Amino acid sequence: xxxxxxxxxxxxxxxxxxxxxxxxxxxxxxxxxxxxxxxxxxxxxxxxxxxxxxxxxxxxxxxxxxxxxxxxxxxxxxxxxxxxxxxxxxxxxxxxxxxxxxxxxxxxxxxxxxxxxxxxxxxxxxxxxxxxxxxxxxxxxxxxxxxxxxxxxxxxxxxxxxxxxxxxxxxxxxxxxxxxxxxxxxxxxxxxxxxxxxx
Numbered sequence: 001x002x003x004x005x006x007x008x009x010x011x012x013x014x015x016x017x018x019x020x021x022x023x024x025x026x027x028x029x030x031x032x033x034x035x036x037x038x039x040x041x042x043x044x045x046x047x048x049x050x051x052x053x054x055x056x057x058x059x060x061x062x063x064x065x066x067x068x069x070x071x072x073x074x075x076x077x078x079x080x081x082x083x084x085x086x087x088x089x090x091x092x093x094x095x096x097x098x099x100x101x102x103x104x105x106x107x108x109x110x111x112x113x114x115x116x117x118x119x120x121x122x123x124x125x126x127x128x129x130x131x132x133x134x135x136x137x138x139x140x141x142x143x144x145x146x147x148x149x150x151x152x153x154x155x156x157x158x159x160x161x162x163x164x165x166x167x168x169x170x171x172x173x174x175x176x177x178x179x180x181x182x183x184x185x186x187x188x189x190x191x192x193x194x195x196x197x198x199x
Contacts, residue, residue: 087160107125131146
C-alpha cells in the first residue's frame, strides 16, 4: 500500500512538473505569438510607408519628367524658330536647262522670294506656326489660353540655296506657282563655240 502511495505521489509530482512545463511552453508560445504579431504589424507599417514613399517618388518623377519634356519641347521650338530650315526641292537637269521644284505648303506666291546669280539660285520664305496663324484664320485679334501641343511643321525663316555646275542665265529664269509648289525653269548659259583660224 505504501508503495502505491509513493508511486501515486511520484506520478502527481510528474504531472505537476509536466503541467508547469506546459504552462511555461504556453507562456513562451504566447509571448512569441505576441512578438510575431508585433513584428508583423511593424513590417506592415514599414511596408505601407515604403509603398507610400515609392508612390510619391514615382509621382514626383513623372511630374519632373513632364516638366523636362515641356522644357525640351520649348527649347526645340525656340531652336527651330532661331535657325534657318531647308526648303525641300527636287532638281532635274537637261542639256540646256534645269528644272527645280520647291515645296512651300501653305504659302502664297507673294510670300516666296527667289534670287538668282550666274551659278546659283536662292529660294526663301517664312512659315508661321499654326498658333500665330489661327487668329487671322478665325478672324479674331488674339486667342486666350492657347498653347501649342505639337509643332512638327516647318516654322520660321526657311531657305534653300542650289548651286549649279554650269553657269545659268538669271534673266531668263521663269517660275510658276500652283498649290504650294513652285516649278522653276532655269536655262543654262550656252556659250557658242567659235572656230579659231590659225595664221
